[in-house]
Amino acid sequence: MSKFKICALILSLSLFNNWAIQIPLSRPIWSVDIGDVDQNGLKDIVVGHNIWNGTVAPSFTVLYNYMNGNFTEADSSFVYGVPQEHIQLANMNSDDLPDIVSRYCTIDESSEYVRVYYNQNGMFSSTDYTDYPFTGVNGYIKLRTCDVNGDTLGDVIFYGNYGYVWAMVSNGPYQYLPLYQGNLFSPQDVTCGDVDNDGRDEVIFADQPLLIYDYTDDGWQLISEPYINFHSKVKLGDVDNDGIYEIFTLEIPPAGNEFPFRIYKLINGQICLMYQHIYTSAGGLQVFDYNNDGLADYKLGRRLETNLGNYTFSESWLTYPDFESTGSQVEDMNNDGWLDMVFMSGDNNSSYLIILFGDGQGHFVEDPGVCIEDITAHDQIGLQLKCYPNPFATSSHISISGKEKTSDGDIRIFNVRGQLVRILNFNSDVCSVEWDGKDQHNRPVSNGIYFCRYVDNLRALSAIRLIKIK
Numbered sequence: 342m343s344k345f346k347i348c349a350l351i352l353s354l355s356l357f358n359n360w361a362i363q364i365p366l367s368r369p370i371w372s373v374d375i376g377d378v379d380q381n382g383l384k385d386i387v388v389g390h391n392i393w394n395g396t397v398a399p400s401f402t403v404l405y406n407y408m409n410g411n412f413t414e415a416d417s418s419f420v421y422g423v424p425q426e427h428i429q430l431a432n433m434n435s436d437d438l439p440d441i442v443s444r445y446c447t448i449d450e451s452s453e454y455v456r457v458y459y460n461q462n463g464m465f466s467s468t469d470y471t472d473y474p475f476t477g478v479n480g481y482i483k484l485r486t487c488d489v490n491g492d493t494l495g496d497v498i499f500y501g502n503y504g505y506v507w508a509m510v511s512n513g514p515y516q517y518l519p520l521y522q523g524n525l526f527s528p529q530d531v532t533c534g535d536v537d538n539d540g541r542d543e544v545i546f547a548d549q550p551l552l553i554y555d556y557t558d559d560g561w562q563l564i565s566e567p568y569i570n571f572h573s574k575v576k577l578g579d580v581d582n583d584g585i586y587e588i589f590t591l592e593i594p595p596a597g598n599e600f601p602f603r604i605y606k607l608i609n610g611q612i613c614l615m616y617q618h619i620y621t622s623a624g625g626l627q628v629f630d631y632n633n634d635g636l637a638d639y640k641l642g643r644r645l646e647t648n649l650g651n652y653t654f655s656e657s658w659l660t661y662p663d664f665e666s667t668g669s670q671v672e673d674m675n676n677d678g679w680l681d682m683v684f685m686s687g688d689n690n691s692s693y694l695i696i697l698f699g700d701g702q703g704h705f706v707e708d709p710g711v712c713i714e715d716i717t718a719h720d721q722i723g724l725q726l727k728c729y730p731n732p733f734a735t736s737s738h739i740s741i742s743g744k745e746k747t748s749d750g751d752i753r754i755f756n757v758r759g760q761l762v763r764i765l766n767f768n769s770d771v772c773s774v775e776w777d778g779k780d781q782h783n784r785p786v787s788n789g790i791y792f793c794r795y796v797d798n799l800r801a802l803s804a805i806r807l808i809k810i811k
């Protein structure tokens with residue numbers, strides 16, 4: 342079985358205006374997804390390519406992360422008939438490895454599919470894939486992956502420009518989502534996540550109206566009253582640190598200089614408006630917990646809004662160089678505990694990725710060692726957390742030493758996106774607890790980096806990084 346050709350050389354990374362690491366690519370970038378493809382504990386990058394100057398571009402490129410801005414490149418030698426606007430990583434076959442989910446069509450565009458390339462210990466083969474043909478779907482197709490039935494396997498939502506929305510659910514059939522009966526629309530944006538705390542992803546559609554769908558034994562059910570307003574972009578984040586996503590939306594009007602930004606929460610089946618602000622300018626919307634306080638912040642262009650709690654935000658401006666970008670993603674790319682930014686950029690003559698490293702203070706810099714504090718330094722009252730073993734495979738013993746804890750304290754486990762994974766109440770006599778590597782729904786968490794925090798009266802007083810491995 343032939344493997345993708347691996348470029349032996351480490352990519353030569355240049356500095357962009359002395360602030361950013363720049364990764365040049367030979368083909369136009371159309372989409373990016375990030376995940377630990379080779380299971381070495383570092384986030385890798387998968388790039389979906391566009392057609393360039395009338396020629397058909399290779400399908401995707403995998404950039405393997407070897408720390409501090411060093412990557413090796415592997416790419417496919419075969420072609421797609423369509424640009425890869427929404428390349429996705431998801432575990433599609435129960436092996437806990439992220440597979441590549443893409444859109445595929447024949448050169449003559451007579452047949453179109455969802456194509457899944459299976460991860461083979463960090464590699465991919467041009468012969469190891471499964472095609473799922475689109476059934477009754479017309480128009481330009483976009484993809485989103487999720488887990489709508491709670492089985493940890495990837496499901497696929499695909500939607501087009503004629504109001505069609507379909508789902509491919511693991512171990513289930515294609516199913517049509519009956520969007521807003523009697524008034525089908527073409528979604529401007531789609532996202533997925535657990536907004537009702539049932540352990541399964543819901544599918545949220547943004548346009549007019551805002552709709553939330555849940556997957557049940559009886560098929561797709563609309564679980565919210567439609568919220569009538571215009572929505573161009575939709576993202577998810579935990580605003581109030583309760584372990585349940587809120588819904589962030591941005592309206593981009595066709596004309597005018599007002600850009601309504603809104604935050605919603607699903608309460609008893611109702612989409613409730615919790616926060617609204619009208620901006621006179623806006624860029625791309627990104628939601629992430631940049632300072633690891635458990636509260637989701639958001640970015641609009643260079644504008645960074647820090648969550649202060651109780652749906653209040655403090656505005657600052659990001660300091661990074663001017664460049665033309667078509668989108669960004671946020672992940673911890675160097676395992677320092679702080680989220681970094683990965684931008685797509687380029688034009689018809691050049692194409693590249695830009696990585697800006699975060700320091701947890703709202704700064705994004707070129708050097709991953711600059712202004713980066715060890716997370717254990719954030720001990721405010723003389724407490725010290727210890728985890729053993731660390732890294733761990735099945736469970737880890739968490740203990741506290743130093744100043745006596747109060748009765749209100751507990752241990753909270755977060756993932757690198759700042760999402761609450763588990764709350765642990767530990768023994769008040771010995772100040773210790775065992776984490777079994779499972780989330781609040783008793784499901785094993787994936788391998789990777791987590792943050793263990795001692796929280797007293799909703800204040801994070803001490804923290805330590807914890808790594809789960811196979």
